[in-house]
Amino acid sequence: xxxIRSIILIFPTxxxxxxxxxxxxxxxxxxxxxxxxxxxxxxxxxxxxxxxQSFSYDIFRQTVSYDNxxxxxFISPLSISTALAMTLNGAEGETLEQMKEALHLNGxxxxxxxxxxxxxxxxxxxxxxxxxxxxxxxxxxxxSLVVEDDFLQRLEDFYDAExxxxxxxxxxxxxxxxSWVNENxxxxxxxxxxxxxxxxxxxLINAIYFKGDWLSKFDKDExxxxxxxLESGETVQVDMxxxxxxxxxxxxxxxxxxxxxxxDSLFTMSVLMPGDPEMPLNQFIEExxxxxxxxxxxxxxxxxxxxxxxxxxxxxxxxxxxxxxxxMGMEKxxxxxxxxxxxxxxxxxxxxxxxxxxxKTFVSVDEEGTxxxxxxxxxxxxxxxPPSMIVNRPFVFIIHERESGxxxxxxxxxxxSVL
Numbered sequence: 056x057x058x059i060r061s062i063i064l065i066f067p068t069x070x071x072x073x074x075x076x077x078x079x080x081x082x083x084x085x086x087x088x089x090x091x092x093x094x095x096x097x098x099x100x101x102x103x104x105x106x107x108q109s110f111s112y113d114i115f116r117q118t119v120s121y122d123n124x125x126x127x128x129f130i131s132p133l134s135i136s137t138a139l140a141m142t143l144n145g146a147e148g149e150t151l152e153q154m155k156e157a158l159h160l161n162g163x164x165x166x167x168x169x170x171x172x173x174x175x176x177x178x179x180x181x182x183x184x185x186x187x188x189x190x191x192x193x194x195x196x197x198x199s200l201v202v203e204d205d206f207l208q209r210l211e212d213f214y215d216a217e218x219x220x221x222x223x224x225x226x227x228x229x230x231x232x233x234s235w236v237n238e239n240x241x242x243x244x245x246x247x248x249x250x251x252x253x254x255x256x257x258x259l260i261n262a263i264y265f266k267g268d269w270l271s272k273f274d275k276d277e278x279x280x281x282x283x284x285l286e287s288g289e290t291v292q293v294d295m296x297x298x299x300x301x302x303x304x305x306x307x308x309x310x311x312x313x314x315x316x317x318x319d320s321l322f323t324m325s326v327l328m329p330g331d332p333e334m335p336l337n338q339f340i341e342e343x344x345x346x347x348x349x350x351x352x353x354x355x356x357x358x359x360x361x362x363x364x365x366x367x368x369x370x371x372x373x374x375x376x377x378x379x380x381x382x383m384g385m386e387k388x389x390x391x392x393x394x395x396x397x398x399x400x401x402x403x404x405x406x407x408x409x410x411x412x413x414x415k416t417f418v419s420v421d422e423e424g425t426x427x428x429x430x431x432x433x434x435x436x437x438x439x440x441p442p443s444m445i446v447n448r449p450f451v452f453i454i455h456e457r458e459s460g461x462x463x464x465x466x467x468x469x470x471x472s473v474l
Contacts, residue, residue: 096459099163100178103171104460106159110136111462112346113159117379119340119467126473129372129416129466131429137261138431140172141192141214142409145206145399150387157383169213176214179456185318187266191239192216195232196257197223202400210259223251232258236430240264243417243428254410254436257399265454265463266426267317271300273365273422283366283471284448286335291472293366295447296422302363303356304444306330309343310352313363313444316457317424324425325349325453326365326446336449336469344451362443368471369419376412376431385409391438402437410436418466425454427464 096104111132118130136158143154144165155161160168176190194210196202198220210216217235221228233246239262247260273296281295303314308330315324329339377389387393394408411434418427449469455462 094178096178097171097174099167099171100175100459102163103160103168103175106163107132107136107462108346108460109159110157111465112344112349113383114379115465116341116344117383118374119337121379122374123337125372126469127368127370127372127467127471128374129370129418129427129429129464130374130414131263131416131427131431131464133461133463134261134263134429134431135376135412135414137172137176137190137192137214137263138259138412138433140168141210141216141259141261142396142433144169144209145203145396145407146388147395147397150393150395153385153387157380157385169209173213173215175459175461178459179461182456183267183318183321185268186322187264188322189239189241189262189264191262193235193260193262194218194257195228195260196220197255200256200400200402202257203398206399214261216259223255226250232260236260236262240428240430241266243426244415244430247415247430247432255434256437259433261431263463264428265322266424267322268424269422270316270318270320271298272424273298275422278367278422281364281366282447285470286449291470293368293471295364295366297362297364299360299362301358301360302444303358304361305352305355305357307352307355309348311444312352312356313361314356314457315365321457322463323455323457325451325455326444327352327451327453328446328448332448336451336467340451340467362445364443364445364447365420366446366468366471367421368468369417370466370468370473371415371417372466373413373415376414377409380412391436405437407437410434416464418464420452427454429464 114132114135115130118128122128139154139158143151146154180188180190192210192214194207194216207218211218221231229248229251232248236247237245241264277298278294278296280292282290283293284290305312310330311328313326315326317323381389388409391408394406396407399407413432414429416429418425449467451467454464
């Protein structure tokens with residue numbers, strides 16, 4: 056029997072919780088100020104954003120359903136899709152087609168996907184000078200592994216990936232990789248690996264960092280202790296921020312929704328609660344938080360001066376995505392006997408397969424704004440109501456770029472008192 060070795064692709068990402076679809080530019084929020092994209096999106100960027108939106112809602116609903124006992128969760132769809140997009144550059148045949156299908160990228164060839172990610176990333180990181188956003192990629196491989204030049208070149212050219220060969224048997228390699236992660240997430244994620252297992256031969260890492268101040272900051276003196284009502288019927292005390300401002304809101308039978316812009320208002324957090332206060336949040340996410348509904352709800356946003364109360368919260372979250380991605384159609388990629396990642400390296404008679412996909416995130420929301428981080432690791436093995444918004448019950452939150460519609464983060468908060 057041949058020995059099992061692995062490649063792990065890791066994607067540390069800093070952002071806030073949810074990132075959703077587009078918002079109308081005439082209903083931005085405080086003062087009705089809004090920024091504009093510096094240029095029109097290309098056809099491939101528009102197709103990528105459409106795919107990102109579809110994938111975002113799919114992966115968010117699947118995560119909530121899979122981990123339905125978790126009170127709070129926070130993911131970065133952009134980190135996950137970027138990580139898998141890097142990976143699919145080494146996929147062939149049915150493995151490649153299934154990955155594209157799961158990411159809603161079918162209809163685009165690999166070259167179009169790479170070019171779209173390249174230009175969209177360049178746009179996002181330079182979009183708002185008042186918001187700090189960093190996206191970085193790297194590839195660390197066992198120095199004895201002969202990696203295909205074309206694979207590495209594409210990741211360097213389109214994802215600006217730093218590439219380095221390391222002696223994975225040397226414990227210092229762990230420190231080297233974790234140091235890169237720590238640096239590119241501004242210290243919010245200090246490490247992604249504790250050790251390198253003997254079967255591992257590669258780590259691909261995507262790091263995203265996001266820090267945005269609210270367009271209209273909360274006054275710290277107005278923050279007070281307040282009740283937050285849990286689905287169990289219990290009440291917990293939280294630090295509740297409050298202010299009265301002009302915001303884009305949608306209060307209907309289906310949803311209570313408010314848009315909270317950052318910086319020049321291109322990056323925005325959407326906060327959503329079920330219109331029916333008796334509806335469980337998981338049911339709301341499963342049945343109502345869809346791409347189509349978000350488009351409709353945003354089209355009905357109206358700017359109004361409303362009292363807003365929003366709890367301060369901070370959370371960390373971690374999940375392994377193997378089963379979820381398989382259920383989304385990526386079975387071949389995880390199949391030791393059927394996966395085809397020959398575009399990464401020729402290890403015949405062995406073959407490469409994804410052995411593990413892990414995701415880890417951090418988010419902090421306070422009076423100033425939002426700071427967030429996420430890490431996605433893909434391991435590849437070698438075979439061998441009234442006009443007010445009182446957020447005092449479970450809610451969904453999304454961080455998105457308003458004009459392009461790019462989804463960055465998505466999350467749910469059922470108990471903000473749990474850290």
